[in-house]
Amino acid sequence: MPYLAAVIWILAVPLIAYLSAMEVKYTILLMGGVIGLSLAGISIFNYRIGYYIAITIALTVRLAERMSGTELSVGVIVDGMLLITLLGSLINADDKSIRKIDFLDPLLVTFYVYIGLILLEFFNPAIHDRHGWTTFSRGLLRNFLFMFLVMKLIRNMDDLKTFFKFWIVILTLAAVYACFQQWFGLLPFEKAFIARYPEKFKTVLILTGIRIFSFMSDPAVFGLLMACGVIMNITLLTSSKALVSIRKKILLIISMVLQFMALGYSGTRTAYIMVPMGVLLMVLINLKNRNTIIGLSLFVMAFLVLMYGPFHSSPTIIRMRSAFSGSEDASMNVREVNRHRIQPYIYSHPIGGGLLSCEPGSGTELDGFPPDSGYLRTALEQGWIGLILVMINLYLLLKYAINNYFKSQTEAERQFALTTACVLFALTVSMYAQEASGLIESAMLYYGLNGIVIKTKYLSTTNVTQ
Structure with a gap:
């Protein structure tokens, strides 16, 4: 070769x-x-x-x-x-370990049933044309292939370590580039591209400034991935010195700080909420760990400083605070109004209005409706039947992820299972206000973690290089 x-x-x-x-x-x-x-x-x-x-x-x-x-x-x-x-x-x-997987596992069966629903959607009478079905099915197939590759990729804890190391490194590089964009401004070719294709960057320019997107497609998906990176670093920092040395912990702290700053620069309010959600699950699962208690105390202190500290001129902190302001935020209120207004449509369409029928130009009754939520889009386009299938899948996914933690035999297994569960839980929460599993970049991480959860359940041997 x-x-x-x-x-x-x-x-x-x-x-x-x-x-x-x-x-x-x-x-x-x-x-x-x-x-x-x-x-x-x-x-x-x-x-x-x-x-x-x-x-x-x-x-x-x-x-x-x-x-x-x-x-x-x-x-x-x-x-x-x-x-x-x-x-x-x-x-x-x-990879002989792939043979250990029971492909009639309940979690995998939910994927099969969901694929059956997607095939059924081709005949949905509410569809104006089949272009949306083709586009969605292609993306779903891509995600499942990424999941299958990860199931083949992970043979032992060393492979799992490589997986998380790769994601932490590339997300740190993305954070460094984002900080450069924030501190020195967008490069000339980026400004020229925005000017040439302004429709691609409708959410970049806001009243408080420019939302940073690094080298990814848009600020929303960039913010979601930065939140995932912060959660990875936080959970791994609770490891003992035997698993993660002091030198590596210093690198993790640097990575976490850079990603947290980049998260703020992205202006993605959903991502701001993801971090405390991931930390919450970590605390609930791993409360007996002394490092977890120390980390929680530091996190709470930092959170209180950001929320109530004397920082009133920073657009980044102001937008971050708005994510936790609840009913005080006007845009969130508009989303709630839209959700209540469209509920009758969901009740009357058990398989929805067709895949991508919410997209502008779909020609359907939902043409141009802003779902602003992965769950709401599922309910609208795939009906309440599709939403039920998705919720069952998510329940089993998180159940397996947490079970993997409590069944772990070594600290390495526990820490990687904890990291997987916390990131998945945060992504699950994010889908209430974003479409994390539908965006190419975040979907690769989400379905990769799906593959890890399934494969880890069937791995009986450990091969860890300390």
């Missing part, structure tokens, strides 16, 4: 030199093709590396889009890398 990559690069050198003399865009196109072929070759021969390459591309491809100044087929790029990685995983059958 390394020889194949070397040959490709050697052949590319004279071609690049020749095309560079002709036109710049052809050089860029060729360079992209060479890099893409190299990554594809790596992904086929080593699907574990391929999985992380696919995730990295999905998280950073928007930056390449903005630098190019034109829209890219992001979904096609991500799907292409995912399918190549999946092919590599099927060719490489080194």
Whole structure:
């Protein structure tokens, strides 16, 4: 495999030199093709590396889009890398632990039933056309393939450690870039892209300033992922020195601070609530841990300072406080009015109005309705039957995640199970006001954690490198 990559690069050198003399865009196109072929070759021969390459591309491809100044087929790029990685995983059958999984497990059965409902939605009489069904089904298939890859990826605690290490590192890099955007302003190519495609950035410009989005698609999904990163760091900081050394804890603290600042800069109020929700579950599950009590005390103190401290001129802190102001926030009140207004429609449509029928231009009765909630969108587009299936799935998912913690035999197993449960609970809460599982970037983490919960239940051996 390394020889194949070397040959490709050697052949590319004279071609690049020749095309560079002709036109710049052809050089860029060729360079992209060479890099893409190299990554594809790596992904086929080593699907574990391929999985992380696919995730990295999905998280950073928007930056390449903005630098190019034109829209890219992001979904096609991500799907292409995912399918190549999946092919590599099927060719490489080194994971024997996947055979331990009972594919008639109740949690997996809920996924099968849900897929059946999605297939049924194709015949929904309320649908104006089938384009929404095709788009939604493609995204759902992508998410399930990511979940399956993680189930193959995780063979032991070392693989699980690598998974969380990767996400912490890439989210920290995203936080660093976000801080740069906040402190020094958006780069020229970012401003030019916003000016060229203003419809993509309707939620970026608000009264209190610019909502930071780092190298991701928008501030909302960026904020959700920053909240997940903060929760990961907090839970891992409660580990003993034997599992996480003092040096690593210092790095986790630096990562957490950067992510928390970036979270504030994103202006995503749902994400502000996710962090205390994740911490709450951590405390309820792990209350006997001394480090948990210390961490909780520090968190409560920091929260009180932010909420009631003498900071009245910072737009970031003002918006953060508005997330906990309840009925005092006008936009939240508008959402509540919309939810009550649309309830009769939900009761009268057991399988909803059709997939993506809330999107503008759908031509349905729900055309342009702002659900502002993953659960409300499910109830509207898939009916109360779909909402019930989703709630059963979430109940089993969290039940399994918590059970994995209490069945753990080592501290490493307990800490990773705790981290998984806390992040999943926070994402579950976030879906009340956002659509975390429907956005490409956050869906990859959400369904990856789904795969971890399922696989961890069936892992009976531990192989941890301290």
